[in-house]
Each structure stands twice: as structure tokens, then as C-alpha cells.
Amino acid sequence: MSEQPAQGQHSALPKHPERGGPVQYPTLERHCDVAVIGGSAAGLAAALQLARQRRSVIVVDDDTPRNAPAPHMHGYLGREGTAPGELTRIGRAEVLSYGREVLTGRVTGVRRRDDGRFGLDLTGGHTLVARRVLAATGLTDQLPAIDGVAEQWGHGVIHCPFCHGFEVRHQRLVQIVTHPLNPPDPLFRHLTDRLTVVLHDRTGLDKGVVDALAASGVVVEHNEVSRILTGPDGEVSGVELGDGRILDADAVVVGSRFRARADVLAGVGLTTTPHPTGAGDALAVDPRGETIVSGVYAAGNVTDPSLQVLPSAAQGSQVGAMIAVSLAEEDLRNAARLSGEEADWDHRYSGIERAWSSNPNGTLVHEITDLAPGRALDVGAGEGADALWLAEHGWKVTATDISGNALAQVRAETVRRGLAVDLLRSDANDPAPFGTETFDLVSLQYGSFKRTPDQRGLRSLLDAVAPGGTLLVVHHDLTPFSEPFDVATQTRMYDPEAFVGVNEVAVALTADPETWHIEVHETRPRPPGAASTHHVDDVVLRATRRAI
Ligand SMILES: Cc1cc2nc3c(=O)[nH]c(=O)nc-3n(C[C@H](O)[C@H](O)[C@H](O)COP(=O)(O)OP(=O)(O)OC[C@H]3O[C@@H](n4cnc5c(N)ncnc54)[C@H](O)[C@@H]3O)c2cc1C
Numbered sequence: 001m002s003e004q005p006a007q008g009q010h011s012a013l014p015k016h017p018e019r020g021g022p023v024q025y026p027t028l029e030r031h032c033d034v035a036v037i038g039g040s041a042a043g044l045a046a047a048l049q050l051a052r053q054r055r056s057v058i059v060v061d062d063d064t065p066r067n068a069p070a071p072h073m074h075g076y077l078g079r080e081g082t083a084p085g086e087l088t089r090i091g092r093a094e095v096l097s098y099g100r101e102v103l104t105g106r107v108t109g110v111r112r113r114d115d116g117r118f119g120l121d122l123t124g125g126h127t128l129v130a131r132r133v134l135a136a137t138g139l140t141d142q143l144p145a146i147d148g149v150a151e152q153w154g155h156g157v158i159h160c161p162f163c164h165g166f167e168v169r170h171q172r173l174v175q176i177v178t179h180p181l182n183p184p185d186p187l188f189r190h191l192t193d194r195l196t197v198v199l200h201d202r203t204g205l206d207k208g209v210v211d212a213l214a215a216s217g218v219v220v221e222h223n224e225v226s227r228i229l230t231g232p233d234g235e236v237s238g239v240e241l242g243d244g245r246i247l248d249a250d251a252v253v254v255g256s257r258f259r260a261r262a263d264v265l266a267g268v269g270l271t272t273t274p275h276p277t278g279a280g281d282a283l284a285v286d287p288r289g290e291t292i293v294s295g296v297y298a299a300g301n302v303t304d305p306s307l308q309v310l311p312s313a314a315q316g317s318q319v320g321a322m323i324a325v326s327l328a329e330e331d332l333r334n335a336a337r338l339s340g341e342e343a344d345w346d347h348r349y350s351g352i353e354r355a356w357s358s359n360p361n362g363t364l365v366h367e368i369t370d371l372a373p374g375r376a377l378d379v380g381a382g383e384g385a386d387a388l389w390l391a392e393h394g395w396k397v398t399a400t401d402i403s404g405n406a407l408a409q410v411r412a413e414t415v416r417r418g419l420a421v422d423l424l425r426s427d428a429n430d431p432a433p434f435g436t437e438t439f440d441l442v443s444l445q446y447g448s449f450k451r452t453p454d455q456r457g458l459r460s461l462l463d464a465v466a467p468g469g470t471l472l473v474v475h476h477d478l479t480p481f482s483e484p485f486d487v488a489t490q491t492r493m494y495d496p497e498a499f500v501g502v503n504e505v506a507v508a509l510t511a512d513p514e515t516w517h518i519e520v521h522e523t524r525p526r527p528p529g530a531a532s533t534h535h536v537d538d539v540v541l542r543a544t545r546r547a548i
Pocket residue numbers: 037038039040041042043060061062063064065066067068069070072073074075076105106107108136137138139141153154162163164261264299300301302307308309310312
């Protein structure tokens with residue numbers, strides 16, 4: 001295809017080793033069927049459903065899930081006791097295995113475009129254009145202003161009997177009532193017989209509830225709390241009351257107020273409604289998960305603060321399915337069978353300006369000098385610089401690309417130069433994407449085709465190499481781009497893990513030594529002549545299919 005576009009950021013930039021200064025990255029616009037804001041339980045579950053319906057999905061996540069402070073996640077059938085981050089890691093890997101991307105970054109706004117689709121603004125000045133939007137953004141817990149609560153939140157200070165109750169059973173528990181809408185919870189009374197309830201704020205509290213607790217043997221303190229105490233080991237050891245008394249405690253229960261993370265949807269006119277408990281707000285959705293704005297959906301805690309992780313994922317999964325249905329119905333009405341992947345690349349090649357340099361890749365030129373011209377397949381030909389150069393040097397070239405716009409540019413250039421190049425529009429993941437022919441040279445230069453669990457694209461790539469033929473795969477060395485960065489100022493606009501990478505191709509070849517001989521597999525400085533300057537090193541893989 002062409003160079004995989006920029007990954008990176010303007011702040012906390014990796015240093016360009018040769019030039020010594022921060023690298024600047026282009027601002028990008030990407031297109032997809034569904035943009036998912038939030039890559040935690042609800043968002044990833046939706047993305048998985050959509051991926052399996054062949055919808056292009058881009059998830060954007062700023063890595064601030066609600067349960068991040070907690071060391072373990074409980075009540076999730078099949079993953080009981082897993083660390084919250086581990087569940088997300090597994091979910092991401094599952095989404096990526098279908099070639100769907102999870103971008104690290106932040107969505108700052110959503111607006112309706114004139115063409116009916118949605119434009120999402122991302123930090124770093126980037127844009128996502130999507131037919132549907134799913135907000136799986138969760139909520140923010142607003143903690144009472146009591147010293148020590150924020151520091152111990154998710155550890156020694158807990159809020160949910162279902163999330164943490166078993167772990168504190170039989171312990172000394174102090175439940176602090178901080179507002180009337182968060183009354184003492186009878187569940188905790190059942191979990192431990194050492195419960196003390198402190199009425200820090202009694203305003204509006206139902207006296208009957210308090211009396212019932214006291215009558216059942218629970219100690220009730222009518223006092224303010226001044227702070228949570230911790231022992232030398234950093235664990236909660238007690239609660240200090242306003243009158244100076246100390247209640248010993250192994251854990252503290254506190255309810256939060258909450259705020260749905262829905263500000264990002266203000267640009268499409270969406271606001272939240274008060275939650276029936278009065279303790280916060282939520283985004284209203286219909287049974288299919290759609291908001292009052294057609295095409296904008298929501299799932300998880302942003303719609304309902306009471307959902308734990310499993311039901312949040314379940315709702316995301318269900319809403320993902322509903323979005324897939326709505327897209328399929330729309331396509332049916334229009335008698336279309338649109339490819340979101342093609343739309344993304346077509347946008348890339350829609351401008352009058354070239355996306356890349358018109359030079360052939362220097363590595364290709366270098367690597368094939370010793371090969372006699374024959375039949376060549378350029379996979380992901382992009383604007384065709386490599387295909388045209390090969391044709392000029394005696395090769396009979398077939399150029400393929402997912403983008404019809406890209407191939408139109410190649411066609412125009414072949415006509416202008418009087419060259420013959422066969423053009424084949426195909427997604428490497430299509431069945432038989434390169435026809436039935438095999439080739440003496442199969443070239444994938446910065447090619448970006450998506451991973452699938454059955455690796456159909458990778459197999460097609462390898463199958464296209466004729467016995468005795470050469471496979472040449474060149475890609476950017478993405479190592480420097482895995483450095484952490486500030487999502488408040490930048491979004492990484494591609495997720496390399498969703499694409500079949502050069503090292504993955506090497507693994508496939510290594511696994512079949514009777515068929516493949518790897519001649520070169522190394523990282524080396526990128527040759528001069530490229531349009532982009534933010535990639536410094538290339539990984540080069542050259543192999544031959546053994547003659548039968
Ligand atoms: C301390 C604590 C412990 C908990 N423990 C448990 C437990 O043990 N078991 C259990 O079942 N539940 C537990 N929960 C509840 C659990 O946190 C929620 O059920 C769950 O997080 C809801 O999932 P979600 O996908 O809706 O939202 P979240 O998990 O909060 O995910 C929202 C995602 O959206 C992203 N995001 C938001 N806005 C943007 C934006 N503008 N751009 C990009 N990304 C954005 C965030 O980075 C985040 O990853 C706990 C909650 C807390 C507070």
C-alpha cells in the first residue's frame with residue numbers, strides 16, 4: 001500500500017535519533033462505520049460484536065476506567081478476581097484479533113456533519129468520521145470531601161457490597177453516611193456483625209432506616225467524620241470523628257455521587273437527565289441503546305451507574321449488535337454493501353495532493369537489484385510509486401489496493417507514462433484477493449492490512465509467491481512509538497496491533513522452514529526519499545519460497 005500513517009504525538013514526542021529534535025506528526029482524518037468512545041467493558045464488548053459483523057470500528061480510550069483504583073474485579077463470571085486492567089487487556093486483544101483498532105487518546109467533541117455522519121474531534125487535532133457513535137464513557141465518582149477517602153478509594157474505602165463485600169466479611173466496618181440518597185445498606189449488616197454507621201450528614205435521612213439499624217444491633221453514631229486513619233502498613237485502621245474519638249476499622253464504606261461522562265456529546269445536543277436516586281445523572285437511551293439523537297448510542301455506566309462490569313459488558317454487547325442491525329438495514333435500503341475499511345483508505349487518497357512521495361521505496365530498489373524481472377505483485381500499491389518503478393524496470397506488475405481512489409491515481413499515471421500495470425481492487429482479507437496467479441516477487445511495502453483470527457490475509461499473501469519467488473515485506477520499526485504520552489494533548493491515530501506486522505509474517509515463515517528460506521530479517525535506517533519523516537527505521541523481511 002503505502003507508508004502506514006503516523007503514530008505519535010506532538011508532546012512527549014520520541015526524539016528523532018538523527019535529527020535530535022522532537023518529531024512532528026501530521027493531523028489525520030480517519031473514517032469508520034462506528035466510533036466507540038471508551039474502551040473498557042461496555043465499549044470493547046460492543047466493538048467485538050461489530051468487528052464480527054465486518055464493521056470497521058475505531059475505539060478511542062483515554063485509559064481512565066472507573067474501577068482503575070481497585071486491585072481486583074469481583075462478581076464477573078468467568079474472570080472472578082481478575083485485575084481490572086487485565087480484563088481490559090484481554091478484551092482489547094480480542095478486538096484487535098479482528099483487526100479493529102483501539103486508539104489511545106481522547107475524544108473532545110462530537111458533531112453531526114452535513115452528510116449525516118458524525119465528526120469526532122480528538123486530541124492532537126485529529127478527526128474521526130463515523131456513521132454511528134457509541135458512548136461507553138462511564139461515569140465519574142464524586143467522593144465526599146473527607147480526608148483519606150480519595151487516597152483509599154477502591155482499597156480500604158469501598159462503596160459496593162457486590163464488588164468488595166465478601167472481602168470485608170466479618171471485619172470491623174464503618175459506613176459513613178454522607179448524603180441522604182446514600183442510606184446505610186442492609187447488605188453490609190449481613191456481611192459483618194461488626195458494623196458501625198456514622199451519620200456524617202443526616203440531612204433528609206429516613207429516620208425509620210436509622211431506627212431499624214439501631215434496633216438490629218448496629219452501632220449508630222450521630223457525628224461528623226474528620227478523617228480516615230491508616231496504620232503503618234498504609235491500610236485503613238480507623239475513622240476519626242469530629243469530637244476526637246476514634247472508631248477502629250478494617251474498612252470504610254462510603255457512597256459517591258456520580259456524574260455521567262457525557263459532556264463529549266454536547267455538540268450533538270445531548271445532555272444527561274437526573275438519576276432517580278438524586279445522587280447523579282445518566283444518559284437516557286431506548287431499549288436498543290440509542291439516545292434521542294438518531295445514530296448516537298450509549299452503553300455501560302454512562303447510562304446506568306448501578307451496572308457492574310459484567311452487565312456493562314453485556315449492555316455493550318447488546319448495543320453493539322443493535323448498531324450492526326441498524327447499519328445493515330441502512331445498507332439494505334440503499335442496496336449497498338459498503339466497506340468501512342475501503343472508505344477509510346479512499347478518504348486518504350481522495351485529495352488532489354499526493355499522500356506519499358512519488359519515489360519508489362529505496363529498500364525495494366535495493367533488495368531486488370539482483371532479481372531477474374518477472375511477474376510482480378504489489379500489495380497495497382497506494383499511489384503506485386513502487387508498481388510504476390517495477391514496470392519501468394521490466395516487471396509485469398499487478399498492483400492491488402483496497403482503495404479505488406488509489407488505483408485511479410495509479411491508472412492515470414500509467415497512462416501518462418505509457419506503462420502497462422494490471423490493477424486489482426481488493427482487500428487482502430477478501431477471498432482470493434490476488435487472483436489465482438502466483439508471482440516471482442510479492443512486495444508489501446508499508447502495507448497495512450488487518451489481522452483476522454484465521455489470518456486469511458496473511459495466508460493469501462504467502463500463497464501468492466510462486467515457487468522460487470521472493471517475498472519482500474518492509475515496515476516501519478514502531479518501537480519508539482510505544483512510549484507513553486499525554487492523552488490530553490494527543491491521540492495515536494493508528495493501532496499497529498490491529499494490522500498484520502512484519503514480525504508476524506516472519507513468524508509464519510519460520511514455522512514452515514520446508515517452504516520458506518528467510519534471507520533477511522533486520523531493522524535498518526530508513527532510506528532517504530520518503531514523504532514522511534517521523535519514521536526512522538524500517539524492519540526488512542526478505543524470503544524465498546523454495547522451488548518444488
Ligand atoms: C473502586 C471501584 C471498584 C469497582 N469494583 C468492581 C468490581 O469488583 N466488580 C464489578 O463488577 N464492578 C466494579 N466496579 C464498577 C465498575 O467500575 C463499572 O461497572 C465499570 O467500570 C463500567 O464499565 P464501563 O465500560 O461502562 O465504564 P468504564 O469502565 O468507566 O470505562 C469508560 C471508559 O471510557 C473512557 N473514556 C471516557 N471518556 C472518554 C473520552 N472522552 N475519550 C476517550 N475515552 C474516554 C475511559 O478511559 C474508560 O476507559 C467498581 C467501581 C469502582 C468505583
